[in-house]
Structure formats: C-alpha cells, structure tokens
Amino acid sequence: MDTLNVFDFLDRIIALIKEENVLNPQETDRVIEYEDPEDLKIKIDFSLTESCANLDELEAICRNVIKYSIKTNSGKFHNQLYGGTDLFGLGATWLSESLNTNQHTFEVAPVFTLIERSVIEEVKHVVGYEEGDGLFSPGGSISNMYGMVLARYRLFPETKTKGLSGLPTLVAFTSEEATHWLGIGTDNVIKIKTDDLGRMIPEELERQIVLNKSKGCVPFFVNATAGTTVVGAIDPLDEIAEICNKHKLWLHIDACYGGTLLLSKNHRQRLGASHRSDSFAWNPHKMLGAPLQCSIFITRQNNILHECNSASAGYLFQQDKFYDVSYDTGDKSIQCGRKVDGFKLWLMWKVRGSVGFQSLIDNALDCANYFKNKISKLEGFRLVQKNFETSSVCFWYIPANLRGKKEDEEWWQKMNNVAPAIKEKIVKSGKLMVGYSPLLHRGMYNFFRMITTCHPVPTYSDMDYVIAQIQHFEKA
Ligand code: ABU
Numbered sequence: 177m178d179t180l181n182v183f184d185f186l187d188r189i190i191a192l193i194k195e196e197n198v199l200n201p202q203e204t205d206r207v208i209e210y211e212d213p214e215d216l217k218i219k220i221d222f223s224l225t226e227s228c229a230n231l232d233e234l235e236a237i238c239r240n241v242i243k244y245s246i247k248t249n250s251g252k253f254h255n256q257l258y259g260g261t262d263l264f265g266l267g268a269t270w271l272s273e274s275l276n277t278n279q280h281t282f283e284v285a286p287v288f289t290l291i292e293r294s295v296i297e298e299v300k301h302v303v304g305y306e307e308g309d310g311l312f313s314p315g316g317s318i319s320n321m322y323g324m325v326l327a328r329y330r331l332f333p334e335t336k337t338k339g340l341s342g343l344p345t346l347v348a349f350t351s352e353e354a355t356h357w358l359g360i361g362t363d364n365v366i367k368i369k370t371d372d373l374g375r376m377i378p379e380e381l382e383r384q385i386v387l388n389k390s391k392g393c394v395p396f397f398v399n400a401t402a403g404t405t406v407v408g409a410i411d412p413l414d415e416i417a418e419i420c421n422k423h424k425l426w427l428h429i430d431a432c433y434g435g436t437l438l439l440s441k442n443h444r445q446r447l448g449a450s451h452r453s454d455s456f457a458w459n460p461h462k463m464l465g466a467p468l469q470c471s472i473f474i475t476r477q478n479n480i481l482h483e484c485n486s487a488s489a490g491y492l493f494q495q496d497k498f499y500d501v502s503y504d505t506g507d508k509s510i511q512c513g514r515k516v517d518g519f520k521l522w523l524m525w526k527v528r529g530s531v532g533f534q535s536l537i538d539n540a541l542d543c544a545n546y547f548k549n550k551i552s553k554l555e556g557f558r559l560v561q562k563n564f565e566t567s568s569v570c571f572w573y574i575p576a577n578l579r580g581k582k583e584d585e586e587w588w589q590k591m592n593n594v595a596p597a598i599k600e601k602i603v604k605s606g607k608l609m610v611g612y613s614p615l616l617h618r619g620m621y622n623f624f625r626m627i628t629t630c631h632p633v634p635t636y637s638d639m640d641y642v643i644a645q646i647q648h649f650e651k652a
Contacts, residue, residue: 181231188235196242199263200632201250206606208246216244246609249631251638255609257405257433257568259629262465268523269467272516279312279514280506281492282499289503292518298525299458300474302438304451309481310474311509312517316432319457319473320399322510324348324360326455326475327397327426329484336484347388350399350430351376351411352617364393370618373561374409376400382419397426402447403434406613406625408566410434410446417452427453432471434566436463436630439530440537446565451476463540463567464533465631466520481508536630540567543634547626551643555579556650560615560623567628570613573598575650592621599624601649608645 192198197205211219220240229237247253249260272288282289296310313319328335332343348360351374352367366388369380385395398420400411413429420427429450435458437443438450450456455475460466475481486507493507506514525533544567551557551571556579560570575594581587595612602608611625626642628634 185231185234188231189238192235192238192242196239198242198247199249199261199266201247201252205247205250207250207252207609208603208606209244210604210606211244219244251632251634252608252641254627254642255611257403257462257627257629258468259465259627260631261467262520262524262631264527265465265467265470265520265524268520272519277516279516280504280509280512282501282503282505283497285516288516288519289505291522292505292516295518295522295525296472296474299472303453303456303474305456305474305476307478308474308476309478309508310472311481311505312514313471313473313509314511314515315469315471316430316457316459316462318510319432319459319471320428320430322473322481323399323426323428323430323455323457323475324397326477326480326484327428330426330477330480331394331396333483344392344394346396347393348397348399349381349384349395351401351404351409360397367617370409373563373565374404374407374615374618376411376416378412378415378419381416382423385419385423385425395423395425397428400427400429400453401434402429402431402437402450403566403568405433406568406615407561407570408433408564408568410565413447413449413452417449421452426455428455428457429453430457432457432459433462436460436537437541437566439464439533440541441534442538443541460521460524463537463629464521464524465536465629466517466524470517470520472521485510533630536633540628540630540634543567543636543639544569544626544628546636547628547639547642550639554643556647557643560620569626570623571626572623573646573650588621595622595624598646598649602645605649607649608642610642610646 220237248258253259277285277288279285279288279292292312300308300310313322328346335343345364346360347364347366349366349368352370366384368376368384371377381398388395398416400413400416402410402413417427431447431450434447438447454477455473457471457473459471461468461470488507493501493504495501506512544564548559548564548569552559556574556576558572558574560572572591573594574591578587578590599610599612611627612622613625614620614622
C-alpha cells in the first residue's frame with residue numbers, strides 16, 4: 177500500500193475514462209461486451225484477499241470494469257427509461273462525492289441544504305404548487321412510498337405511534353400499467369382498467385372506489401401515473417383529480433418518467449393538472465439524464481413530511497443549536513444518511529437554464545416521433561398502439577416467415593419468441609441494447625420497447641440504426 181499514491185490512482189481513473197471513451201463512445205465501440213456470469217467471473221477476479229493490489233493491477237481491474245460494463249452514454253443504448261449522463265451533472269457528482277457530504281443537517285451540509293431548498297422550490301413552481309415541501313429520495317419507488325405514507329398519515333395520524341393494528345382495510349388505486357408498489361398489501365392495491373393508450377379510465381376508478389367502500393374498505397390513496405413504465409402513458413390527471421376531490425382521497429402523481437415533460441413548454445400541457453395533486457414524484461435521472469440517482473418527492477401539504485417522518489434524533493437534530501434549525505432537513509426524511517442528489521440537477525439547471533432543458537427534451541421526443549413514424553410505414557414493423565405520450569415507442573417486429581399468416585394463438589406464441597431471440601443476438605453482438613416486454617393484462621405478447629432520452633443527444637441516424645439492426649438480426 178505504501179507504494180500506492182492515491183492521487184496517481186485518481187489521475188489514472190480519469191485517463192482511463194478518456195482512453196476507453198466512457199463518456200463519448202465512438203461509432204465503432206460496442207455498447208456491451210456481453211459475457212455470461214460464469215465467464216465474467218473468469219475475466220475479472222472478484223475475490224477479496226489479504227494481499228493488496230498495486231497501481232498497475234488496479235488499473236487493469238478498472239479497465240476490465242469499464243470493458244464489461246454497459247456503455248449508457250452510447251447512442252446504441254435504448255434499453256431503459258434512463259440513458260447516459262448529462263456531463264455537467266457528472267461534474268457535480270465528482271465534486272459532491274469528493275466532499276462526501278451528508279444532507280441531514282445544515283451544520284454538515286450548509287451549501288447543499290440551500291441548494292436542495294432552491295431546487296425543491298423551483299420544482300414546486302414548475303408543478304404548480306403554491307405551498308408545500310419536498311426532498312430528494314433514493315429513487316422513484318421510495319418517492320412514491322413517501323406519497324403513500326403521507327396519505328395514510330393524513331387519514332390516520334395515530335399510525336405513527338400505534339402502528340397498523342386497529343386500522344380498517346386500507347385500499348389504494350393505481351392503473352393496470354403502473355408498477356413498483358410496496359407496503360400496503362398487494363391485494364389492497366386495486367388495479368384500474370386502462371384504455372387503448374394505456375391510460376387509467378376515470379369512470380373505472382370511481383366505480384372501484386364506490387365498490388370498495390361498499391365492502392367496508394377505506395380508500396385512502398390514488399396513484400395516477402404520468403409516464404407508465406412500458407408504453408409511457410399519462411393518465412387523465414384532471415378527471416382523476418376531480419374524483420379524488422369528490423371522495424376526499426390523496427392524489428399522488430407518479431411522474432418519475434414523464435415529469436421531465438413539465439420542463440418543455442411544448443409538452444408540459446400533457447401534465448397540466450399536476451398542481452391538483454397532493455404529492456408528486458419525478459426522477460430527473462430518467463429522461464433528463466441527471467446522473468443516477470436523482471429522484472424528487474414534493475407535496476402540496478405544509479409540514480406533513482416533518483410531522484409524519486420526524487424521529488427527533490437528539491444527536492443530530494438538537495433544538496438548542498446556534499442557528500435556525502428549520503434548515504436541518506434530515507428529520508423529515510426516513511433516511512439518516514442522505515446523498516446531496518439535488519446538486520446534480522441544480523448545476524445542470526444553472527448551466528443549461530430552462531431553455532436548454534426544453535431543447536433537449538423536445539429533441540428526445542422528436543426523435544421518438546421520427547422513429548414511430550418511420551416504423552409505422554415499414555414492412556414487418558407493427559406499433560403496439562397508435563400513439564405514445566412520452567419517449568417510449570413499443571412495437572412488434574414480424575419476421576418475414578410470419579408475415580401474411582393467420583394471426584391465431586399459435587402465431588402469437590411464435591411472435592412471443594421473436595423479440596427475446598432478436599435481442600439476444602443483438603446484445604451478444606454488442607451492437608445495440610433495446611428492451612422488450614409483454615403487456616399481459618392487455619393480452620399483448622412480447623414486443624420491443626424503444627426509449628429515447630436527453631443524453632446522449634439522440635439523432636435521426638441513431639433511430640435509423642436501431643431499425644437497421646433489428647432488420648439485420650432477424651436474418652443473422
Ligand atoms: N423504475 C422503472 C424503470 C424500469 C426501466 O427502466 O425499464
């Protein structure tokens with residue numbers, strides 16, 4: 177260890193990132209160097225031993241970590257709802273990771289506390305809340321859970337001290353397309369039917385609320401989704417807000433994926449009724465490209481985050497401190513240690529301004545639209561639905577030997593294997609990563625899900641490339 181100068185090591189890491197094109201993969205670079213798990217264990221020595229590695233060994237290990245990792249900054253990566261990173265956000269990460277700051281109190285995070293406040297205020301403004309509070313959380317599922325816990329607390333504040341026993345059966349509502357629900361008992365999460373674009377049907381929501389009340393259950397929470405995971409559907413927020421208002425239900429909007437649209441004047445109207453919600457979750461680490469992770473939860477209700485979550489740890493949140501303790505934001509969070517994720521978004525916003533965000537978002541959606549229009553005219557491609565509301569485009573690829581045949585159950589069973597088989601070939605070639613999914617509640621077998629994001633900035637030629645690869649690997 178004596179021989180290892182850590183600053184030399186950090187210099188080498190930066191050099192490696194440049195040499196291996198991690199941040200700017202070239203056209204000839206593979207998006208993935210796929211190895212099965214057992215083979216990967218041979219390529220990289222994952223064991224930890226008593227002896228220490230020297231600088232050259234460390235460099236070789238890190239080079240392999242890069243080699244066998246997915247290059248999300250490649251224009252060939254369309255596999256998830258996130259893509260590559262905004263490099264200004266990355267700069268923010270390097271700085272905050274170097275400072276190793278914990279967000280819990282003002283005394284240990286003076287600058288980042290004010291930065292988080294500033295971002296939360298701006299996000300509240302964009303969503304349309306005049307009051308309220310918020311924080312950064314470790315991901316969309318947790319942000320959604322904050323909404324659910326606050327909803328329960330508003331209705332039954334005694335759960336904080338007495339727990340769940342004695343409570344009636346609580347029921348929550350979400351669309352058939354939504355995912356990632358935790359905590360309340362999956363049987364008590366009522367899935368509401370969707371229309372042919374994957375959006376919750378408001379009349380169905382109201383029917384289920386009334387039905388569940390008549391069974392003696394207590395509805396307490398409605399989750400509307402702005403950007404469902406597969407088809408990117410945006411629920412009719414205004415009509416859902418009306419129903420929640422009528423039945424006095426907490427309305428949470430899971431806008432983890434679609435919330436980014438609020439930053440574009442050309443697309444924000446799709447989330448026009450967001451201000452009517454009680455809480456709202458948005459992940460700038462998805463379409464906007466903030467480095468993972470960057471997830472925001474806001475609520476329109478004042479003080480409730482603190483009242484519901486405060487544990488008043490005496491070793492952190494002393495009330496007799498020498499400064500205004502309302503700046504100690506950690507006590508409204510369920511975490512103790514909390515990263516300063518707000519800094520990434522704040523720096524990106526400073527550099528680009530809202531105008532810069534808008535042009536990145538408009539471009540991502542324009543490319544998705546170009547892709548959709550192009551495949552809608554190409555032989556062998558079939559859209560899963562007529563329109564898509566975010567940057568997700570879902571489609572089947574019908575191989576030549578299945579075209580023009582009777583589309584019976586046997587045909588669909590064969591179609592079900594097409595996307596996984598083409599994907600395997602594409603991934604093993606290192607040429608492309610694109611996702612696939614079934615939507616069984618809509619009777620749909622496996623189809624491709626193509627996603628565009630703000631980073632790396634997508635182009636029409638990236639879109640053409642995806643089409644060409646799918647066509648090529650059908651035959652390969
Ligand atoms: N939070 C759900 C993300 C899933 C996906 O990227 O496909």
